[in-house]
């Protein structure tokens with residue numbers, strides 16, 4: 439079975455709560471809690487027997503903790519339980535609590551510090567305010583943490599730390615991951631993430647269908663070339679070249695070529711000679727833009743890398759008027775600061791955090807929400823770049839990317855990326871899928887190149903990244919966690 443969007447979908451906390459409510463109409467809800475607690479106990483058992491303190495909150499997260507504590511004690515583990523408050527009478531958590539027959543202590547930072555392992559079952563999806571006071575003090579003293587669902591304090595929707603959150607060695611979540619598992623800073627608090635199957639009915643995937651995914655092959659598919667392909671069918675990419683910062687456009691052109699565009703042309707009405715000394719497979723045009731736009735095959739354009747304000751003014755409006763699919767990056771974004779409406783008609787915007795703030799304000803703690811709003815406002819796919827890049831479509835779909843290594847943060851890397859996305863768009867992918875695939879290929883190329891990469895190194899690594907994408911899209915669905 440291949441990995442598909444259903445395997446990669448991310449449930450925000452309120453969507454998970456809706457899933458739980460629906461599941462409760464189809465099966466006994468306590469079965470899910472029992473399975474969740476069992477998955478936590480199984481994960482703990484793999485860490486080896488040790489003095490364990492289970493910290494239980496008042497809700498479902500605490501319920502999972504009581505189930506896990508009971509199962510670990512049955513295995514002969516030295517387990518203690520500390521509770522913050524009694525679960526609501528009649529709740530599943532109260533039923534789980536009733537299964538624990540040992541003593542229940544209060545929260546105590548010293549006790550947490552003395553335990554070899556702390557199971558953090560304080561707050562999960564129901565986090566409603568910052569974690570502070572005794573809970574924060576107790577969690578912060580733990581030496582080794584296994585987190586249930588999320589480390590308490592991580593907002594499952596945004597990945598933000600609310601108050602404090604421990605850094606876990608292992609996090610066990612259930613059914614599907616949440617956006618906050620992949621967004622920063624949340625991702626840094628998880629340790630290893632295990633997504634446990636707790637027997638959620640299949641119907642839930644159909645009836646509660648979130649519009650957010652982890653960005654991986656399987657969410658999209660790279661096209662496979664056939665004997666009928668030729669350079670025009672593989673896609674034509676045009677890049678606006680500036681007269682001064684010429685490296686940026688050349689890197690974008692290299693990205694487009696490395697990602698499989700059949701033909702890449704660089705438009706440089708002024709300064710064409712500078713570009714002619716570059717890669718021999720790159721075609722340099724010095725005719726005026728209006729003339730180039732007469733060629734209907736030139737549908738996809740990258741506008742922005744290395745362009746000064748006047749160069750953007752001379753190209754972007756004409757491209758948008760001409761109905762071209764425009765990837766607006768760098769100078770094209772800076773030129774529209776405070777007035778994102780000027781970018782309406784573009785296919786994809788690729789701001790980093792600074793460019794995003796200048797265009798739309800914010801983005802604040804909820805970067806996923808901000809990217810979605812921006813995409814809806816401009817009617818374009820918005821790629822908010824960073825180490826957890828977010829791709830948002832105007833129709834509300836969004837994806838979170840997590841494969842990019844920190845050494846990708848180097849000048850020129852973004853220019854390469856705009857070319858990669860352009861190539862995929864020119865090859866026939868829709869803007870959202872092309873952007874998701876481009877971001878993943880870019881991150882994977884950086885992993886292949888290794889630490890110390892220069893933006894240029896990405897170009898030679900893109901073909902292998904594409905082969906990996908084709909390979910892992912066929913990998914088994916079991917590899918989601």
Ligand SMILES: NC(=O)C1=CN([C@@H]2O[C@H](COP(=O)(O)OP(=O)(O)OC[C@H]3O[C@@H](n4cnc5c(N)ncnc54)[C@H](OP(=O)(O)O)[C@@H]3O)[C@@H](O)[C@H]2O)[C@@H](O)CC1
Pocket residue numbers: 454457458470471474495496497498499500501502560561562563564565566567568569570586587588612613636
């Ligand atoms: N499908 C699945 O994934 C399944 C998930 N399951 C598990 O259920 C968990 C979700 O359960 P849940 O909704 O009861 O939420 P959870 O966080 O345990 O508690 C909320 C309580 O805590 C309180 N509270 C919150 N923050 C606070 C703060 N900072 N400081 C003080 N109080 C705070 C809050 O108070 P209130 O806001 O109501 O005043 C409320 O009383 C989920 O994470 C997973 O572990 C499985 O069992 C079954 C299948």
Ligand SMILES: Nc1ncnc2c1ncn2[C@@H]1O[C@H](COP(=O)(O)OP(=O)(O)O)[C@@H](O)[C@H]1O
Pocket residue numbers: 768790823824825826827842843844845846847848849850851852853854855880
């Ligand atoms: N710490 C990081 N981890 C992973 N990827 C990063 C990190 N910092 C930056 N990146 C990625 O590097 C690229 C930098 O792009 P950008 O800021 O536009 O640079 P430039 O304009 O110099 O090309 C983006 O794709 C971004 O997602």
Ligand SMILES: [K+]
Pocket residue numbers: 499558559560561562585586587588589590
């Ligand atoms: K937790």
